[in-house]
Amino acid sequence: MSNIWAKKPLSAYEADIKKNDLKKVLGKWSLTAIGVGAIIGGGIFVLTGTGAYYNAGPALALSFIIAGIACIFAALCYAEFASIIPVEGSAYAYAYGTVGEIFAWGLGWCLILEYAMASMAVAVSWSGYFTKFLKMFGIHLPDYLTSDPVSYAGEGFSMNLPAFIIVLLVTGLLVKGTKEAAKANNLIVLLKTTAVIFVVIVGAFYIVPDNWIPFIPEQRLIEQPDGSMASAYGFQGVISGAAAIFFAYIGFDAVSTQAGEAINPKKDVPFAIITSLLICTALYIAVSLVLTGMMHYTDFNPLGKYPEAIKAPVAYAFEIAGQHWASNVVTIAATVGLISVVMVMMMGQSRIFIGMSKDGLIPKFFGELHPKTKTPYKGIILLGIVVATVSALTPISTLAHMTSFGTLFAFTMVCIAVWIMRKKQPDIDRPFKVPAYKIIVILGVTINVCLIATLDKLALLLSGVWVVFGIIVYFIYGKKHSKLNNGEE
Numbered sequence: 001m002s003n004i005w006a007k008k009p010l011s012a013y014e015a016d017i018k019k020n021d022l023k024k025v026l027g028k029w030s031l032t033a034i035g036v037g038a039i040i041g042g043g044i045f046v047l048t049g050t051g052a053y054y055n056a057g058p059a060l061a062l063s064f065i066i067a068g069i070a071c072i073f074a075a076l077c078y079a080e081f082a083s084i085i086p087v088e089g090s091a092y093a094y095a096y097g098t099v100g101e102i103f104a105w106g107l108g109w110c111l112i113l114e115y116a117m118a119s120m121a122v123a124v125s126w127s128g129y130f131t132k133f134l135k136m137f138g139i140h141l142p143d144y145l146t147s148d149p150v151s152y153a154g155e156g157f158s159m160n161l162p163a164f165i166i167v168l169l170v171t172g173l174l175v176k177g178t179k180e181a182a183k184a185n186n187l188i189v190l191l192k193t194t195a196v197i198f199v200v201i202v203g204a205f206y207i208v209p210d211n212w213i214p215f216i217p218e219q220r221l222i223e224q225p226d227g228s229m230a231s232a233y234g235f236q237g238v239i240s241g242a243a244a245i246f247f248a249y250i251g252f253d254a255v256s257t258q259a260g261e262a263i264n265p266k267k268d269v270p271f272a273i274i275t276s277l278l279i280c281t282a283l284y285i286a287v288s289l290v291l292t293g294m295m296h297y298t299d300f301n302p303l304g305k306y307p308e309a310i311k312a313p314v315a316y317a318f319e320i321a322g323q324h325w326a327s328n329v330v331t332i333a334a335t336v337g338l339i340s341v342v343m344v345m346m347m348g349q350s351r352i353f354i355g356m357s358k359d360g361l362i363p364k365f366f367g368e369l370h371p372k373t374k375t376p377y378k379g380i381i382l383l384g385i386v387v388a389t390v391s392a393l394t395p396i397s398t399l400a401h402m403t404s405f406g407t408l409f410a411f412t413m414v415c416i417a418v419w420i421m422r423k424k425q426p427d428i429d430r431p432f433k434v435p436a437y438k439i440i441v442i443l444g445v446t447i448n449v450c451l452i453a454t455l456d457k458l459a460l461l462l463s464g465v466w467v468v469f470g471i472i473v474y475f476i477y478g479k480k481h482s483k484l485n486n487g488e489e
Contacts, residue, residue: 003101003485004101005099005100005101006100006101006485007096007098007099007100007101008093008096010084010085010097013085013093013097024261024262024263025263026258026261026263026268027262028264028267028268028271031255031271032255032271032272032275032276032279033276034254034255034272034276035251035254035255035273035276036189036276036279037189037192037251037344038252038254038276038344038348039248039250039251039276039277039280040196040341043248043284044283044284044287045314045330045337046125046312046313047244047245047247047248048060048245048288048313048314049291049300049313050244050300050310051063051288052288052297052300053232054222054224054232054244055232055238055240056232056233056240056241057216057217057232057233057237057292058212058213058214058215058289059217059237059238059241060241060245060291060292061285061288061289062241063241063244064242064248064281064284064285065281065285066238067242067245067248067249068249068277068281068285069447070246070411070448071249071252072274072277073440073444073447074411074414075252076274076435077414077415077418077434077440077441078253078256078414079270079273079432079434080270080433080434080437081093081094081256081418082255082265082266082270083266083269083270083430083432084266084421084431085097091108091410091414091417092111092352092356094414094417095108095413095414095417096359097421098424099413099417099420101479101482101485102474103413105361105478106413106467107413108352108355108361109466109467109474110405110406111349111410112406113403113406113463113466114250114403114407115345115346115348115352115406116349116383116386116387117399117400117402117403117406118341118345118399118403119346120163120387120391120394120399121399121400121403122341122345123387123388123391124160124163124394124395124399126162126163126166126338126339126342127146127160127162127163127166128146128312129312129335129338130162132312132315132331136328136331144156145158145159145160146160146161146162147159147160148160148392149393159393160392160393163388164388164389164392165388166339167346167384167387167391168384170342170343170384171346171380171381171383171384174343174347174350174375174384175377175380175381176375188336189337189340191333191336192340193283194333195334195337196283196333198329198330199287199291199314200287202318203290203291203293203294203317203318204293206323208294211292211293211294211295211296211297212293216234216237216238217233217234217237217297218233218234219232219233219235220232242451243451246404246408246451247404250403250404251344251345252273252276252280253273253411254344254348255272256269258351266431267431270432287314291313291314291317294317294318294320294321295317300313306320312334314334318330346380346383346384350376350379353366353376353379354366354367354379355367357379359482359483359484360478360481360482360483360484361474361481365378365379366378366379401455401458401459402459402463402466404451405452405455405459405460406463408448408452412444412448415440415441415448416441416445418434418437418441419437419441
């Protein structure tokens with residue numbers, strides 16, 4: 001009888017590393033670029049407006065600091081595991097080697113949710129900026145080709161065609177090869193990082209200091225998009241703002257999924273995880289300060305003077321300041337930059353498939369590599385079709401909230417797994433060690449659980465359904481085909 005709590009021995013991971021067919025092409029700065037490319041995306045270009053108006057006001061910068069701290073706790077734990085087990089399965093692999101198979105399955109299943117939903121959410125966000133980009137040239141796409149059926153106000157057929165197409169194009173690039181995808185990502189990351197720095201430097205000249213007063217507005221009720229009233233601002237608003245903009249930080253863990261293709265994974269992956277997160281946290285704080293300094297937080301009201309500002313806050317901040325050229329620069333950068341986020345998320349997802357298929361928990365189809373490019377092309381193509389279809393038919397809010405659940409769950413479990421690993425295998429070689437790990441783990445788990453509790457109820461319900469479905473799949477297929485429990489490891 002198979003043991004659902006069986007742990008994969010570290011010797012098996014070492015064997016996987018030796019026989020790994022993936023090409024070792026990623027250095028520490030390419031890995032860092034992957035992390036930055038995954039993190040800087042829809043969050044900074046979209047969520048800053050909603051976070052400022054519905055949650056924290058000018059104190060949005062404090063919300064970014066709190067969210068960044070929560071991520072740093074998890075990042076340190078990811079870094080320790082990545083230095084011990086430098087394989088492509090990320091948190092799934094870490095859990096398999098520490099807690100056990102059923103735990104690892106649940107984590108892997110939630111990572112599938114995180115990466116797939118994140119790819120979809122960013123694809124939809126990209127569609128919005130692409131539509132604005134086309135308008136710069138007088139091209140206006142009809143609403144039925146840029147709206148999902150739920151959001152479409154008209155009658156008849158509708159789909160988000162740009163989101164559908166961009167996912168298919170990214171899928172083709174990922175199938176072609178990791179090195180090619182990494183080169184494209186490096187170029188895009190350079191462009192959008194430059195654009196974010198551009199926003200900070202140029203925007204600083206148009207800051208009105210009075211917009212920051214009071215920095216933490218008095219707590220009061222604010223009308224929500226659905227017409228209901230909810231508390232905003234004050235200290236509570238700063239905390240809820242951290243949860244609201246948490247999506248902006250999702251992505252640094254994607255670095256760990258590329259460990260199998262890293263030249264020196266035990267050193268470079270931990271470096272890239274922490275460096276990419278620190279870079280993005282600094283940029284986020286600066287952008288949020290500039291944005292709320294350029295525009296009063298109340299001007300992001302979708303029912304107010306500038307109803308479109310909340311959809312593309314950074315671009316509209318320059319538009320309202322009379323700097324149309326700068327607004328166009330931001331629009332172009334967001335349009336190009338969001339492509340790399342979709343690419344990195346889908347790349348990470350396919351590597352989770354490799355890890356799980358190697359262990360027999362999902363069909364080997366998902367882990368089969370192309371004979372020339374050495375990419376898991378079958379899994380990527382299937383993933384691309386699913387992501388493209390759902391992106392075209394689903395509202396972004398639902399996708400973003402479910403992404404946050406999968407991410408926060410993974411962060412929590414990785415923190416717990418570090419503690420377990422320290423207790424059960426204290427003498428194992430750790431090229432990177434979490435400092436004061438007991439404190440870091442406790443703080444990481446506490447903050448992540450609190451953030452999960454603040455998620456939308458519908459998102460929690462749908463995520464719960466996904467988890468239950470995953471348990472069913474495990475007992476029907478995964479448990480039966482597990483290589484570890486069948487003595488094949």
